[in-house]
Amino acid sequence: MEEKIRIGISACLLGQKVRFDGxxxxxxxxxxxxxxxxxxxxVCPEVEVGLPTPREALRLVGEAEAPRxxxxxxxxxxxxxxxxxxxxRLRELEGENLCGFIFKSRSPSSGMERVKVYxxxxxxxxxxxxxxxxxFMAHFPLLPVEEEGRLNDPKLRETFIESLFTLKRWRETAxxxxxxxxxxxxxxxxxxxxxxHGTEIYRxxxxxxxxxxxSVEELYAAYLPLLVKALRLQSTIKKNVNVLQHMLGxxxxxxxxxxxxxxLEIIEHYHQGLVPLIVPVTLINHFTRKYDQPYLKQQVYLNPHPLELQLRNHG
Incomplete structure (x- = not known):
C-alpha cells in the first residue's frame, strides 16, 4: 500500500487535551x-461544536433510541x-476517504455502545x-468502527484492523x-x-x-456490502483450522x-489452544516459499497485515 490508511478517531485518544476536565x-x-x-x-464533537475546555460534563437523558x-x-x-x-462534519468527512473510525468509549457524544442514559x-x-x-454509523454504514476499550480484546482488535487493511486494498482495486x-x-x-470468517458468506x-x-458496476456495488458483512464475522479457531487444512491440500x-x-501436529496444537495462529501460518508461509506454491503465494490470508502489529500472536 503506497498511502497510509486514513481513519477517523476521537481526538482525546491521540493525546489532545480536549476532554471536559481539560x-x-x-x-x-x-x-x-x-x-x-x-x-x-x-474529531472532538464537543470542542468542534464550540464548547470550551474544561467545561461542564454532558450526559444523555431520556429514551435510549433518541436521547437528549x-x-x-x-x-x-x-x-x-x-x-x-x-x-x-459528516459531509466534510465524506472527502477524507476514511476506512474506519475509532470512538472514545462511554462518551455521550462519541461512544458507540453502552453509553449511560439517565x-x-x-x-x-x-x-x-x-x-x-x-x-456517523448511520451515514457510513459500511465503514469499520470500534471503541478504544473494545480494542483491548485481541480478537476484536484483529477483526477491526484486518477490516481496515482489506477495505484499503478494495479501495485501491476499485x-x-x-x-x-x-x-x-x-x-x-x-x-x-x-x-x-464464514463458509456461507464465502459461498x-x-x-x-x-x-x-x-454489469461491472452492479458487481462492484453488490460485492462491497458482502465483503463488509464477511469481515464483521469474527474468525474462530475452528474456522482457521478449516483454512489451514484447506491450504495443506x-x-x-x-x-x-x-x-x-x-x-498436522502444529495445526492440532493450534486447535487445542497450545500455540497462537501465527505459528501454523508461519510454517505454511515457509512451505509456500520452499515449494513455490503459486495459488498460496497470492493469498492475502497468509499476510493480511504487518507482523509488527502482532495480531495473530494471541491464543
Missing amino acids: GHKRDPFLVETLGRYVEYVP LVFSRSGGEITERMQSWAAG DDKGMAHKTGVGIFARA DRQRTRGALVDFHTRHKLLILA EMGRLVARADL YFKNQLSADEKREM
Whole structure:
C-alpha cells in the first residue's frame, strides 16, 4: 500500500487535551503502534461544536433510541446544536476517504455502545449511543468502527484492523481499474481470508463473482456490502483450522512425510489452544516459499497485515 490508511478517531485518544476536565485519554497502542500504519483524522464533537475546555460534563437523558444531550449540572440542552454540527462534519468527512473510525468509549457524544442514559428519575442505564457516533454509523454504514476499550480484546482488535487493511486494498482495486477481471483477481486473492470468517458468506460471494448477468458496476456495488458483512464475522479457531487444512491440500504432492506430520501436529496444537495462529501460518508461509506454491503465494490470508502489529500472536 503506497498511502497510509486514513481513519477517523476521537481526538482525546491521540493525546489532545480536549476532554471536559481539560485532560486526554492518549492510547499508546493507537498512537505508537497502529499509528505507524494509519493517518488519523481527529474529531472532538464537543470542542468542534464550540464548547470550551474544561467545561461542564454532558450526559444523555431520556429514551435510549433518541436521547437528549444535556449538561449534567445546569441541565442546559444542546441536542439540536450537536446534531446540526454532526450533519455538517459528516459531509466534510465524506472527502477524507476514511476506512474506519475509532470512538472514545462511554462518551455521550462519541461512544458507540453502552453509553449511560439517565431516565427521569436520574437512574443511569448503559443502553445509549453517543450523538455523533450514532450519526456517523448511520451515514457510513459500511465503514469499520470500534471503541478504544473494545480494542483491548485481541480478537476484536484483529477483526477491526484486518477490516481496515482489506477495505484499503478494495479501495485501491476499485479506484485503479473497475473491470470484471480486477474484481475476480481481488476476490481470488482474498478467498481464504473470507473463508476464515464464514463458509456461507464465502459461498455467497463466490456465486456473486461468477454471475455473468450483472454489469461491472452492479458487481462492484453488490460485492462491497458482502465483503463488509464477511469481515464483521469474527474468525474462530475452528474456522482457521478449516483454512489451514484447506491450504495443506495444496502441498499433497510436495511435502515429505515428516513435513506433513509436522504441519498436522502444529495445526492440532493450534486447535487445542497450545500455540497462537501465527505459528501454523508461519510454517505454511515457509512451505509456500520452499515449494513455490503459486495459488498460496497470492493469498492475502497468509499476510493480511504487518507482523509488527502482532495480531495473530494471541491464543
